[in-house]
Amino acid sequence: MSxxxxxxxxxxxKRYGERFACREVSFSLxxxxxxxxxxxxxxxxxxxxxxxGGRLRPDAGAVRFRAADGGVLDxxxxxxAALRRLVRREIGFVHQNPRDGLRxxxxxxxxxxxxxxxxxARHYAAIRRAAASWLERVEIEVSRLDxxxxxxxxxxxxxxxxxxxxxTEPRLVLMDEPTGGLDVSVQARLLDLLRxxxxxxxxxxxxxxHDLGVARLxxxxxxxxQRGEVVESGLADQILDDPQHPYTQLLVSSVLAA
Amino acid sequence: xxxxxxxxxxxxLAKGFTLHAQGGVRLAVLEGIDLRVAAGECxxxxxxxxxxxxxxxxxxxxxxxxxxxxxxxxxxxxxVDVAGAPPRLxxxxxxxxxxxxxxxxxxxxxxxxxxxxxxxxxxxxFGAAEAYAKAASLLEALALPERLWPLAPATFSGGEQxxxxxxxxxxxxxxxLLLDEPTAALxxxxxxxxxxxxxxxxDRGTAMVxxxxxxxxxxxxxxxxxxxxxxxxxx
Amino acid sequence: MSALASPGxxxxxxxxxxxxxxxxxxxxxxxxxxxxxxxxxREMPLPYGWGTxxxxxxxxxxxxxxxxxxxxxxxxxxxxxxxxxRFFAKTAGVATTTRTREATIIQTRHRIxxxxxxxxxxxxxxxxxxxxxRWLEPRETETRRMHAEADYGSMYVKLYEDIARVxxxxxxxxxxxxxxxxxxxRPSPIPRFDNPKLDRSPALKLFGAxxxxxxxxxxxxxxxxxxxxxxxxxTIERWAQRCQRCGSGESFLDEIVxxxxxxxxxxxxxxxxxxxxxxxxxxx
Numbered sequence: 001m002s003x004x005x006x007x008x009x010x011x012x013x014k015r016y017g018e019r020f021a022c023r024e025v026s027f028s029l030x031x032x033x034x035x036x037x038x039x040x041x042x043x044x045x046x047x048x049x050x051x052x053g054g055r056l057r058p059d060a061g062a063v064r065f066r067a068a069d070g071g072v073l074d075x076x077x078x079x080x081a082a083l084r085r086l087v088r089r090e091i092g093f094v095h096q097n098p099r100d101g102l103r104x105x106x107x108x109x110x111x112x113x114x115x116x117x118x119x120x121a122r123h124y125a126a127i128r129r130a131a132a133s134w135l136e137r138v139e140i141e142v143s144r145l146d147x148x149x150x151x152x153x154x155x156x157x158x159x160x161x162x163x164x165x166x167x168t169e170p171r172l173v174l175m176d177e178p179t180g181g182l183d184v185s186v187q188a189r190l191l192d193l194l195r196x197x198x199x200x201x202x203x204x205x206x207x208x209x210h211d212l213g214v215a216r217l218x219x220x221x222x223x224x225x226q227r228g229e230v231v232e233s234g235l236a237d238q239i240l241d242d243p244q245h246p247y248t249q250l251l252v253s254s255v256l257a258a
Numbered sequence: 259x260x261x262x263x264x265x266x267x268x269x270x271l272a273k274g275f276t277l278h279a280q281g282g283v284r285l286a287v288l289e290g291i292d293l294r295v296a297a298g299e300c301x302x303x304x305x306x307x308x309x310x311x312x313x314x315x316x317x318x319x320x321x322x323x324x325x326x327x328x329x330x331x332x333x334x335x336x337x338v339d340v341a342g343a344p345p346r347l348x349x350x351x352x353x354x355x356x357x358x359x360x361x362x363x364x365x366x367x368x369x370x371x372x373x374x375x376x377x378x379x380x381x382x383x384f385g386a387a388e389a390y391a392k393a394a395s396l397l398e399a400l401a402l403p404e405r406l407w408p409l410a411p412a413t414f415s416g417g418e419q420x421x422x423x424x425x426x427x428x429x430x431x432x433x434x435l436l437l438d439e440p441t442a443a444l445x446x447x448x449x450x451x452x453x454x455x456x457x458x459x460x461d462r463g464t465a466m467v468x469x470x471x472x473x474x475x476x477x478x479x480x481x482x483x484x485x486x487x488x489x490x491x492x493x
Numbered sequence: 494m495s496a497l498a499s500p501g502x503x504x505x506x507x508x509x510x511x512x513x514x515x516x517x518x519x520x521x522x523x524x525x526x527x528x529x530x531x532x533x534x535r536e537m538p539l540p541y542g543w544g545t546x547x548x549x550x551x552x553x554x555x556x557x558x559x560x561x562x563x564x565x566x567x568x569x570x571x572x573x574x575x576x577x578x579r580f581f582a583k584t585a586g587v588a589t590t591t592r593t594r595e596a597t598i599i600q601t602r603h604r605i606x607x608x609x610x611x612x613x614x615x616x617x618x619x620x621x622x623x624x625x626x627r628w629l630e631p632r633e634t635e636t637r638r639m640h641a642e643a644d645y646g647s648m649y650v651k652l653y654e655d656i657a658r659v660x661x662x663x664x665x666x667x668x669x670x671x672x673x674x675x676x677x678x679r680p681s682p683i684p685r686f687d688n689p690k691l692d693r694s695p696a697l698k699l700f701g702a703x704x705x706x707x708x709x710x711x712x713x714x715x716x717x718x719x720x721x722x723x724x725x726x727x728t729i730e731r732w733a734q735r736c737q738r739c740g741s742g743e744s745f746l747d748e749i750v751x752x753x754x755x756x757x758x759x760x761x762x763x764x765x766x767x768x769x770x771x772x773x774x775x776x777x
């Protein structure tokens with residue numbers, strides 16, 4: 001494992017008028033690490049994710065990303081087209097609602113194949129094979145390769161979205177409440193899958209969630225946000241077992257015991 | 259005979275808890291703890307219940323955040339302070355140098371036993387075949403029936419779960435092991451198997467810090483006792 | 494040159510300022526092959542869908558010395574071709590012809606002539622929907638961005654879906670092409686058969702869409718490649734029959750039902766080509 005961080009966020013801030021949606025956020029992320037950002041609605045965690053993923057422009061700070069060619073780019077100051085190109089190729093994004101991350105009008109195979117076709121793949125059989133193997137990987141029957149996403153359950157749609165996000169093997173994946181809105185048993189299966197994929201592929205993940213159980217299961221590290229600021233950060237087990245900040249203690253104690 | 263290398267040095271460790279939800283009341287649990295453990299030593303924490311033994315172990319593992327003091331671990335040829343280590347370094351320490359056997363298996367649901375035990379080796383870069391082979395031999399040494407290996411431990415008995423726990427902690431052969439009542443849930447036969455494994459590790463040079471209420475375990479494993487003062491509640 | 498049949502119209506109907514504006518758009522289009530240039534389309538004396546874009550392009554470039562050919566579905570004598578030819582005869586008084594070789598400007602809908610075009614000739618094609626990605630993305634802001642960033646993965650998605658569902662790429666006409674290795678373009682509703690004629694043709698090809706108000710161009714010798722997969726390469730239509738009029742086995746054939754019993758005749762869609770081959774056969 002190389003020593004240079006994959007992602008370095010430095011004093012990131014986003015303002016809407018007088019209000020700071022997020023401020024003074026700094027952290028480094030290394031390959032293979034899963035960082036969960038937890039907090040309640042309005043804490044700024046989703047804003048932070050969108051800033052890292054190039055969907056929002058920050059008002060202050062830097063988002064330094066080590067690209068596949070080894071060069072370090074500050075996403076905050078990168079020009080629009082270059083930013084989108086980089087993000088499309090090297091950063092995966094999993095939305096809370098799978099329909100936001102899928103093309104509902106084309107088949108599952110086409111959904112998974114599109115990112116590699118966009119990257120230049122031009123052999124139909126090879127594309128189809130790659131799509132089929134990813135379908136298997138996310139535990140959807142290969143026979144459903146030509147089905148439309150509308151024919152899938154919510155949990156399957158989410159797994160399809162994950163396959164589409166990972167097919168180009170991005171080194172950084174951003175996830176926004178990937179298990180939100182799913183039935184509990186479906187959530188559980190999805191978490192298992194995510195855990196396995198993250199381990200197998202060695203990807204770095206920034207995961208936004210309000211569910212501490214998800215954070216404990218998936219994350220190595222945790223950042224707690226409240227009103228746009230990071231109030232506590234450290235190892236996931238450390239924060240959950242020995243919370244220091246009053247807000248963190250409140251969050252942890254609010255979780256219903258199994 | 260040359261002295262064994264010191265693998266763990268604790269200096270002036272202090273740890274307390276501030277309960278903000280209860281008006282900020284502060285519990286001071288550990289104060290001024292100094293200790294050293296060398297390779298091949300098993301230090302047993304000797305103190306009554308509630309004295310902070312578990313707290314100390316968790317602090318050594320970086321699971322609890324220390325208030326003051328240093329926890330120096332011999333890692334990759336240098337001394338690393340757990341107390342101030344950044345997350346990345348702590349994760350590396352846990353992967354390579356410090357192992358932890360807790361009292362209860364934190365069940366990661368739905369993962370088969372063999373996979374659970376093999377996982378720490380997979381994280382260290384071992385190939386699947388080798389990792390599974392080592393996992394299998396450990397589980398055999400702990401007499402966990404083979405028919406249980408493909409199953410997730412959630413439905414196992416307490417004793418079976420604990421043996422999975424121990425196998426998972428031992429497989430990576432960390433130079434420093436922290437043990438919190440590893441044999442508490444085991445019957446005599448299994449306890450003896452586990453102790454035999456631990457003694458073997460200790461004699462091969464593993465340094466250990468442990469909590470054992472069981473007299474047999476103490477007798478077989480301990481090379482030294484470390485007393486902790488009784489906990490006082492701060493005002 | 495015949496005298497203007499209808500006084501009271503400016504030469505070729507459009508005022509000179511409009512022609513200049515359209516020529517500027519054309520120059521821009523020629524400078525960026527395959528890129529859709531917006532232009533301020535004018536009200537024309539025929540509705541959208543009948544070639545207003547093509548007519549505006551022709552009106553902007555035509556001069557008194559030009560010789561105009563107009564075809565629709567390859568034929569000079571269909572209603573639309575006749576109407577448009579008459580329009581320019583009336584408003585510009587230019588010479589017209591049915592012979593591809595003799596024309597300086599050829600306005601066409603739905604076909605490219607079989608006779609290869611030469612340097613110095615201009616072909617004007619009528620385009621209903623210029624945007625190749627419109628089927629997938631209704632937002633103009635998005636399609637513009639996709640072209641700017643050469644974000645064309647989704648076009649291949651369509652081809653993939655065709656093969657997955659039917660076993661082959663189904664586009665029979667208006668088959669998408671990559672121009673100069675950079676811009677994705679719709680070649681207008683010409684059959685697949687005609688796509689190869691665009692590749693590095695020595696003539697200037699101009700495309701006009703009146704309703705959508707876009708002009709795009711293929712300058713002479715521009716590489717034009719039809720999209721395909723390595724294992725599903727682009728193919729053109731082939732017939733088992735030959736033209737029953739001239740005997741040609743290489744042209745695009747129309748299938749015509751000639752009686753109530755369903756008897757069919759296959760004849761060249763390109764009437765001028767059919768005529769030319771026939772004359773050669775007769776030795777005239």
